[in-house]
Amino acid sequence: MTEEVSSGVRLEWGAASQTLRGETVCGDAWLVQPFAGGTLAAAIDGLGHGEEAAYAAGTARALLQEHPHEPLAALFRRCHAALQTTRGAVISLACFRAAGLEWVGVGNVEGLLLRAGPGLEPASESIMLHSGLVGMNLPTLHLSLSALAPGDTLILTTDGIRNDFPRRLVLSDRPQQAAERICARYAKGTDDALVLVVRYLGPS
Numbered sequence: 001m002t003e004e005v006s007s008g009v010r011l012e013w014g015a016a017s018q019t020l021r022g023e024t025v026c027g028d029a030w031l032v033q034p035f036a037g038g039t040l041a042a043a044i045d046g047l048g049h050g051e052e053a054a055y056a057a058g059t060a061r062a063l064l065q066e067h068p069h070e071p072l073a074a075l076f077r078r079c080h081a082a083l084q085t086t087r088g089a090v091i092s093l094a095c096f097r098a099a100g101l102e103w104v105g106v107g108n109v110e111g112l113l114l115r116a117g118p119g120l121e122p123a124s125e126s127i128m129l130h131s132g133l134v135g136m137n138l139p140t141l142h143l144s145l146s147a148l149a150p151g152d153t154l155i156l157t158t159d160g161i162r163n164d165f166p167r168r169l170v171l172s173d174r175p176q177q178a179a180e181r182i183c184a185r186y187a188k189g190t191d192d193a194l195v196l197v198v199r200y201l202g203p204s
């Protein structure tokens with residue numbers, strides 16, 4: 001999907017997920033939610049798998065969708081409060097604004113920002129992950145702000161995805177194609193799996 005509304009940034013994104021065999025619902029969830037001034041992207045892995053994992057992930061997703069404009073630390077506090085009565089979830093959040101990408105994670109949802117421009121160093125950046133479990137143990141968060149140039153591409157993957165997928169190939173694919181290809185070839189098969197790919201196209 002491509003979004004060009006009043007959020008201040010133009011993005012194209014795609015997602016793919018795989019539900020663990022034997023389960024009817026996926027415990028991993030994602031969101032891309034534009035608001036006035038930016039767009040929030042999220043990848044969420046409810047602890048374990050099955051219905052209770054999906055419930056925890058869905059609870060977090062609904063809150064993020066409702067309050068995408070809030071600071072990331074406030075969103076984590078909001079999710080932490082709401083998930084106390086659930087199994088909990090690991091969550092990575094990325095907010096795209098004209099000023100750049102603000103991103104942080106609690107738990108192990110990996111985030112990678114690939115630089116599209118040639119010769120840029122570093123060619124990629126990784127999300128700052130804090131150990132914890134939203135709903136159970138919320139650490140103090142240190143937010144990172146990364147500058148963005150057109151074509152730069154964020155990839156969020158839950159731990160159901162092997163992390164040896166070929167990085168640079170992602171840049172030559174449309175986000176939806178990239179997400180589907182990574183999910184099809186690099187899902188571990190032992191857990192739910194989710195890939196969210198978001199490309200920054202430029203300011204709007």
Ligand SMILES: [Mn+2]
Nearest residue numbers: 045159160191
């Ligand atoms: Mn998982």
